[in-house]
Amino acid sequence: MTDFRGRHVLITGGLGFIGSALAHALVEAGADITVVDSLAPECGGNYANVDDIEDALAIVEGDLRDTPRLTEIVDGSEFIFNLAGHTSHVDSMNAPQVDLQLNCAAQLSLLEACRRARVAPTIVFAGTRQIYGRPRYLPVDESHPIEPVDVNGIHKTAGEQYHLLYGARYDIPVAVLRLTNTYGPRMYVRDARQTFLGVWVRELVQGRPFEIWGDGTQRRDFTYIDDAVEALLLAVDPRVNGRALNLGDDRSVTLKELADLAVAANGGGAYSIVPFPEDRKRIDIGDYVADYTAIRELLGWRPSVALEDGLTRTLEYYRERGDRYW
């Protein structure tokens, strides 16, 4: 892995779930870190995520479209972990023009700054499995057709394509990771905008029953935050330049199995299985399981935290600090 000691790193979306976890790892590695975050209400940016490392970060509040000094910040960065973006499926269907600005226009702003930089920074972009849409086969590898089923997925597709295009066209080292369901401490738990699992965690910790939407048989794979962070750091590597790579896990579970694991990790709890809300039913994708052979073979990455352990650590975090997140 790259030695980040004393290196200039920019994390966009750095006050959010994954960005702040990455910031912790990079502080520990001795990097010189700038964080840009819009603190948009539903994106998960939260100062609670960095209160223990705040002094070690240069934090710039601002949307990438109009961040003061973005060009200058980018110009001083050797590495950019680009985690900014909206991820709500339902919001994107209700307000597609807003999603367009928050995802596409913002990404173009950042990439335009990168291509104007004196020395091109290395970029790792957090993509998503969402761009595959409803899987045509399982497990889904990187050559699966791109068929997003909501506006957010279309814009995330464009975001990924921008990165690969700018990389190829302007000789910017770029790698894209297509994340699957990432979970862990600091995840967004206010509602189901980012993941249903956040709501489950909140309800469990607060002692209320939670809901599984659908029939509980849907299959998913999960990545614990520490494993996702490791993948992001490993992706600063010329061997994955210009590539888009899946993260995944060897094990997939149904939502019902996941619910049972979460209840067990919590030492108790209750849930019910209820039909999909109408606005979600039509953009639901059925089962999803990733094939992550490519990143394993190229970079040696594989997940190391079992679902039981990850859920336990997550629940523990919110039992202690949930009041900063609810």
Place this chain on the structure above:
Amino acid sequence: MTDFRGRHVLITGGLGFIGSALAHALVEAGADITVVDSLAPECGGNYANVDDIEDALAIVEGDLRDTPRLTEIVDGSEFIFNLAGHTSHVDSMNAPQVDLQLNCAAQLSLLEACRRARVAPTIVFAGTRQIYGRPRYLPVDESHPIEPVDVNGIHKTAGEQYHLLYGARYDIPVAVLRLTNTYGPRMYVRDARQTFLGVWVRELVQGRPFEIWGDGTQRRDFTYIDDAVEALLLAVDPRVNGRALNLGDDRSVTLKELADLAVAANGGGAYSIVPFPEDRKRIDIGDYVADYTAIRELLGWRPSVALEDGLTRTLEYYRERGDRYW
């Protein structure tokens, strides 16, 4: 084919090359036609394209993002031929945010109006082979990977995905045609923004030598405008609902062969072969030939105008009326 007599039809981009040709066909078919066109300087919208049928059209000048009464116009339309958009590869790389607004934001505006309509109109969207990027195999069928090589291609991909998504999500009948190089009377000839062939035609008619960029061995297929119009009209058909279909031709030619055909059709002329301009070289896609089996089998469409005839008719048009186009 649908009987369009007395039917309410909206053509976006209706003052441009393909839109105005379609308008001529629909006037002849007795349709009740509204045209919306932004007349953006480099999009090809030109009143010369409709001067012989202007009285038969309701023309609204405006960008789809802020067309007065767009909702009302859409609400009164049974069929929408959506041909609006910017197509310049090079402009999109120089000003990606502009391309985003002109293509993505505009398409979302139209589709949002469609989903709010009391009765959903049937939409035919003019997509493009550009979204395939550099072909991985020839001929290119519809399941070829989507790998656009410029920002415009990324936004055209999003445009197509929006249409298929809105169709599926909101029960709007939608078909997408992925056009290849379309040519003929009323094509944009001012520069190479839409197609190099437009410039060739202008230079030939004005008696100047034209340039082939590259080495002349690049292979392309061409669709004469009348054949493209027929495909658009045929695509109003439940059998292609939710589909994206290639247009193409049984014959492909190298650029050098095309140049020789154009010179012959013009009864003389000269050209030179020059290296690609730097800004185009990196977004060039090499050979492209479409597989159009799907639309042939589903709708019985096939091209009927040979390249020699099409070029002859095109040159004739600009010899007579070029002064309105240069």
